[in-house]
Amino acid sequence: MIGSLLLASDLTQGEVTASNSRVRTTAASGGSKRWFRSTPERTRPSEGTFTAAAFSLACEALFTLFTLGFVSSPSLAQESPYIVTYDHHLEEPGNLEVEYFSTFGTQRGGNDFHAYWIEFEYGATAWWTTEFYLDGQTTFNDSTVVTGFRWENRFRPLRDEHFINPVIYIEYENISEADKIIKEVEGHDVESDHADSNAVLKKDYDHELEFKLILSKDFKGWNFAVNPLATKNLSPSNPWEFGYAAGISRPLALKASATRCTFCRENFIAGVEVYGGLGDTQSFGLHETSHYIAPAFAWNLPSGWTVRLSPGFGLNDNSHRLLLRWGVSREFSGFGEMFRSLLGGRS
Amino acid sequence: MNSSLAPVIIALAGVALCALDTSVALAQEGRSKSCDSVDVVLLRVPEKVRAKRNPFESDPEAPTAGKKLFGQHCAECHGETADGARRGPSLRAEHVENATPGEIFWIVTNGVVRRGMPAWSKLPEQQRWQIITFLRLSGGMDRTKNGGV
Numbered sequence: 001m002i003g004s005l006l007l008a009s010d011l012t013q014g015e016v017t018a019s020n021s022r023v024r025t026t027a028a029s030g031g032s033k034r035w036f037r038s039t040p041e042r043t044r045p046s047e048g049t050f051t052a053a054a055f056s057l058a059c060e061a062l063f064t065l066f067t068l069g070f071v072s073s074p075s076l077a078q079e080s081p082y083i084v085t086y087d088h089h090l091e092e093p094g095n096l097e098v099e100y101f102s103t104f105g106t107q108r109g110g111n112d113f114h115a116y117w118i119e120f121e122y123g124a125t126a127w128w129t130t131e132f133y134l135d136g137q138t139t140f141n142d143s144t145v146v147t148g149f150r151w152e153n154r155f156r157p158l159r160d161e162h163f164i165n166p167v168i169y170i171e172y173e174n175i176s177e178a179d180k181i182i183k184e185v186e187g188h189d190v191e192s193d194h195a196d197s198n199a200v201l202k203k204d205y206d207h208e209l210e211f212k213l214i215l216s217k218d219f220k221g222w223n224f225a226v227n228p229l230a231t232k233n234l235s236p237s238n239p240w241e242f243g244y245a246a247g248i249s250r251p252l253a254l255k256a257s258a259t260r261c262t263f264c265r266e267n268f269i270a271g272v273e274v275y276g277g278l279g280d281t282q283s284f285g286l287h288e289t290s291h292y293i294a295p296a297f298a299w300n301l302p303s304g305w306t307v308r309l310s311p312g313f314g315l316n317d318n319s320h321r322l323l324l325r326w327g328v329s330r331e332f333s334g335f336g337e338m339f340r341s342l343l344g345g346r347s
Numbered sequence: 348m349n350s351s352l353a354p355v356i357i358a359l360a361g362v363a364l365c366a367l368d369t370s371v372a373l374a375q376e377g378r379s380k381s382c383d384s385v386d387v388v389l390l391r392v393p394e395k396v397r398a399k400r401n402p403f404e405s406d407p408e409a410p411t412a413g414k415k416l417f418g419q420h421c422a423e424c425h426g427e428t429a430d431g432a433r434r435g436p437s438l439r440a441e442h443v444e445n446a447t448p449g450e451i452f453w454i455v456t457n458g459v460v461r462r463g464m465p466a467w468s469k470l471p472e473q474q475r476w477q478i479i480t481f482l483r484l485s486g487g488m489d490r491t492k493n494g495g496v
Contacts, residue, residue: 078420078469089469094434126460160391160457161468221471254471258411266474302419333423337433 079306080223081298083325084184085247085273087225088165088216090156091123096335101308101327103181105320110195113139115147115180122335127156137180143198148175148205150183154214161218169212169227178202182323184210186231187241187280188288190318207234221254223247223271239281247273249296260302269298276315290319305330385442385459392453399449403476404483413481416474420467429482435464438482448479455479 080087083101091097099119106112115137124130133150152171178201180194194201209232216225227245232238249271257264276291278284294312301307305328312323403409418427424435431437443451455475458466467475 080469087469090465092465093463123465126458126463126465156460159460161466218468221473223469251471255473256412256416256477258408258415260415266471334434 078300079269079298079308079329080247081249081269081271081296081308081310082225082247082273083296083308083310083327084275084294085225085245086154086167086169086212086214086216086227087223087247088156088167088214090126090129090154090167091121091331092333093123093126094336095123095331095333097121097329097331099327099329101181101325104322104324105180105182105194106322107191107194107320109192111140111142113137113180113194115182117181117183119329124336129154133183135175135179135181137178137198139178139180139198145176145178145198145202147179147181147202148173150175163217165216167214167216169210169214169229171210171212173206173208173210175206175208176202177204177206182320184229184231184243184245185275185277185290185292186210186229186243187239187277188283189243189277190288190290191314191320192318194320208232209234222250241280242278242284243276244278245273245275247271247296262301267300267302269300271296273310276319288318289316291315292319292323294323294325304332385436385440385454388454388459388462389442389446389450392450396453397447397449399447399452401448401452401476401479401483403473403480404448406477406480409477409480410484411481412474413477413479414485416470416478417481420470421478424464429485439486448476448483451479451482452476 080089097120099121101117101119103115104112105115115135117133117135119131119133121129121131131150131152131154133152135147135149136145137147138144150171150173152169155168155170157166157168177193178198182189210229211231212227212229214225214227216223225247229243229245231241231243233241249269251266252268252270253265256266261267272293272295274291274293277289278286279289292312292314294310296310297308299307308325308327308329310325312325314321314323403413417429421429421435424432425438426432426435429438431439437443446454452475454464455467455478457468458464460466470478
């Protein structure tokens with residue numbers, strides 16, 4: 001399934017490249033001003049296309065390797081439906097979860113897009129989970145670009161469960177302005193930020209540190225989670241930016257059935273999340289910010305796969321009207337031990 | 348991707364590999380001491396929780412459902428028969444058998460995070476009790492303390 005998705009991405013990219021060259025030829029012979037603006041980038045698409053193709057192929061190869069189970073055995077996951085919000089549950093120690101997510105977004109004043117990321121989530125210990133992301137996107141009638149990487153760490157400071165459970169989140173991001181996965185909304189992020197062409201957007205890279213305080217509570221089968229966030233672009237002139245995400249979810253059944261089943265109600269978790277920006281240190285507040293509400297669904301299959309779907313809807317004129325997200329993931333147990341034995345240590 | 352990023356990526360990958368190796372070593376060290384620590388963990392269980400009764404002890408489906416859940420979430424570390432494995436201690440040990448259902452419930456819910464056992468509060472309370480019912484009936488816990496089979 002992942003392979004098919006990525007292959008589809010490759011095909012789209014091929015079509016886009018062909019389409020671009022046709023459009024640019026037209027532009028060179030007297031086309032619109034919009035496409036003339038892109039003409040100086042004429043030598044760059046092939047470079048970008050190659051990188052994007054390599055990225056897609058690398059993702060496909062990694063997914064094939066893991067999903068065929070060459071590395072370690074799959075483990076049943078009990079994943080929440082959230083895509084933006086985090087709860088306090090960390091990855092089990094030694095387990096690796098490989099995830100692929102897509103976001104289809106509508107864009108007023110520009111082209112719609114399909115952004116995607118691949119994520120490797122590893123349970124380093126029972127109190128520390130580390131994740132590595134690779135991001136990319138395809139803007140329709142434009143091009144496919146790799147937009148950067150993220151390295152995320154989550155730490156659980158308290159030993160036991162409490163009334164509210166805090167987790168500290170720290171992430172380093174090295175992404176271009178062309179990144180459209182919208183994994184979080186912060187500061188004055190608005191829809192028009194994504195309206196420019198990839199050629200323009202990919203010129204600027206951001207080095208950012210992002211901090212979140214994850215506050216989460218499980219109560220009678222429900223999960224409640226709130227994530228205030230603060231982001232600092234490492235360039236000194238940029239202010240701190242703020243945002244939030246919050247979610248609530250519950251399995252469709254709390255009691256497990258006695259038989260192994262794919263469609264049992266306890267395998268499905270439904271929820272809703274809201275997220276948005278809160279301005280920055282120079283202008284804190286809701287003006288010129290975007291906000292979303294997104295129902296979210298997760299289906300945890302007995303085979304170890306989890307499928308997620310979340311249609312997100314913009315709540316004001318600064319927001320994308322629709323952010324349709326979906327993803328698949330699979331968890332593998334014993335990855336840490338396998339890795340250590342590969343390095344020659346005792347397993 | 349920008350070629351100037353290559354050294355950054357290599358450095359990050361190096362740090363990640365070191366972290367991975369260290370974490371595995373830490374987790375293994377924790378596991379080797381985990382059997383000794385169960386008694387200590389049991390001392391932390393609040394009195395109110397210790398006295399909790401298993402609401403599923405007379406549910407006829409609970410042992411089968413608990414067995415399924417144990418296989419999905421616990422057997423990876425504690426072994427298919429709960430006798431222990433490389434990553435987790437035996438649940439047939441005396442101090443576990445002598446524990447009340449409330450104490451076991453508390454450990455499953457909170458984990459023993461510093462010793463490598465994750466908190467399983469992400470499983471609904473009902474499912475945690477189903478697992479405990481299975482353990483009781485399969486001989487993993489003292490039967491007299493749980494109202495018999």
